[in-house]
Amino acid sequence: MPGLLRGVARTAVVAGTATAVSNRVSRRQQGRWAAQQGYDAPAAQPAYQAAPPAAPPPPAAPDMTSKIEQLKQLGDLKEQGVLTQAEFEEQKRVILGS
Known part of the structure; x- marks a missing residue:
């Protein structure tokens, strides 16, 4: 059983790393293409809409x-x-x- 868990864990780490690298490469490539075309690449949108920050209390x-x-x-x-x-x-x- 420990060998199976170790294998599953290793696979998860490899898959997570591959996904992170792939995403970074995609973002860099989009940035390069945008620079070649003369406009900025759109900023990455968060998966959720964060609530706007609360206004600071009056002094x-x-x-x-x-x-x-x-x-x-x-x-x-x-x-x-x-x-x-x-x-x-x-x-x-x-x-x-x-």
Whole structure:
């Protein structure tokens, strides 16, 4: 019995490998023919239609403490002379979302 199973397993492996190689050769040949004719080969279609990816959840609104921290850092940069008054106002408007 083990000899029979081994033979069946070997046959399955050989058949699977042959199928994979044959498919790859076919795809490569289609690509070559398409290149010679001047257009792209159609992409391989999956055997099933996958569901479209779910939309990402909307970004969580930052809480007020993080906005306050950002405004403090912005104020420190303005005091150090890194930001001008106009840049400070623009960034403040962005942080506050208005």
